[in-house]
Amino acid sequence: xxxxxxxxxxxxxxxxxxxxxxxxxxxxxxxxxxxxxxxxxxxxxxxxxxxxxxxxxxxxxxxxxxxxxxxxxxxxxxxxxxxxxxxxxxxxxxxxxxxxxxxxxxxxxxxxxxxxxxxxxxxxxxxxxxxxxxxxxxxxxxxxx
Amino acid sequence: xxxxxxxxxxxxxxxxxxxxxxxxxxxxxxxxxxxxxxxxxxxxxxxxxxxxxxxxxxxxxxxxxxxxxxxxxxxxxxxxxxxxxxxxxxxxxxxxxxxxxxxxxxxxxxxxxxxxxxxxxxxxxxxxxxxxxxxxxxxxxxxxx
DNA sequence: CAGCGTATGTCAGGATACTGACATGACGCA
DNA sequence: TGCGTCATGTCAGTATCCTGACATACGCTG
Numbered sequence: 001x002x003x004x005x006x007x008x009x010x011x012x013x014x015x016x017x018x019x020x021x022x023x024x025x026x027x028x029x030x031x032x033x034x035x036x037x038x039x040x041x042x043x044x045x046x047x048x049x050x051x052x053x054x055x056x057x058x059x060x061x062x063x064x065x066x067x068x069x070x071x072x073x074x075x076x077x078x079x080x081x082x083x084x085x086x087x088x089x090x091x092x093x094x095x096x097x098x099x100x101x102x103x104x105x106x107x108x109x110x111x112x113x114x115x116x117x118x119x120x121x122x123x124x125x126x127x128x129x130x131x132x133x134x135x136x137x138x139x140x141x142x143x144x145x
Numbered sequence: 146x147x148x149x150x151x152x153x154x155x156x157x158x159x160x161x162x163x164x165x166x167x168x169x170x171x172x173x174x175x176x177x178x179x180x181x182x183x184x185x186x187x188x189x190x191x192x193x194x195x196x197x198x199x200x201x202x203x204x205x206x207x208x209x210x211x212x213x214x215x216x217x218x219x220x221x222x223x224x225x226x227x228x229x230x231x232x233x234x235x236x237x238x239x240x241x242x243x244x245x246x247x248x249x250x251x252x253x254x255x256x257x258x259x260x261x262x263x264x265x266x267x268x269x270x271x272x273x274x275x276x277x278x279x280x281x282x283x284x285x286x287x288x289x290x
Numbered sequence: 291c292a293g294c295g296t297a298t299g300t301c302a303g304g305a306t307a308c309t310g311a312c313a314t315g316a317c318g319c320a
Numbered sequence: 321t322g323c324g325t326c327a328t329g330t331c332a333g334t335a336t337c338c339t340g341a342c343a344t345a346c347g348c349t350g
Contacts, residue, residue: 039330067339091298142165212308213308
């Protein structure tokens, strides 16, 4: 028999949505002094770990569309935080790289975000955090067949 | 010492965002046949469990603003899924209730969403799900001081 | 070599949620 | 009674993200 969701407080989806929203709000507040949105920070973070990515690759990594990433990159480029190749070395993909200013603000932002994550998981020990992350990854995987 | 986020695959925030996004996408796809958005479903679900709530109370329960909930309710009311008192019994709050059609579609939607949640947590046993939900709630709580 | 499929960058339009603002009604307090 | 505060409903404007579309560039295949 199929049943309904039942009590919201016991719903996995509700809890997941609530936790994700709390994290997003906390990150927005923490990043506001740097004038960075969560999407902008995510873009910088991915770019810091994997320099030379194209806009489309960045979009997939950050879970937004190419179009959103395009607008996002324009803003970050105008602020001098990253630079894009003027011409495509191959195909149409334009490699993107952080500037010195970009790496600098990323260092600050990354520390801020790490602090938020530590606050979120302050009640967990190292092992519990690992299991929690694995569970989250398993959830995402199970939904993306 | 403050450190950065490190490898994204080991970041709690990244995993949480990814799982929440996968769930949202899966729910949107599952609810599309009923022509319900996730926010609309959430509204109906809360209203089914707590009839008579005002728009402002619903907004807080669903984590949207009063204004968003207002527009959302107009759409659901026009579809005949819920009805709002024409005059306020007290104060300005207008109690909202599901119609028969609303309860009917909620039953379907709730089963659909429950199926998505089961798919998401298919690899967990009952105990693991409970712990997982508790962990999520602890994360949300730790961020809302 | 021509054609097809795929990936990318970019432009335009629309949906959704938010912030700001205003009016109204209830309540507490001097 | 009158005033200040708060909660609610509602309107307007804005931001953000999405879908749709088009042109371009590469790779594969007949």
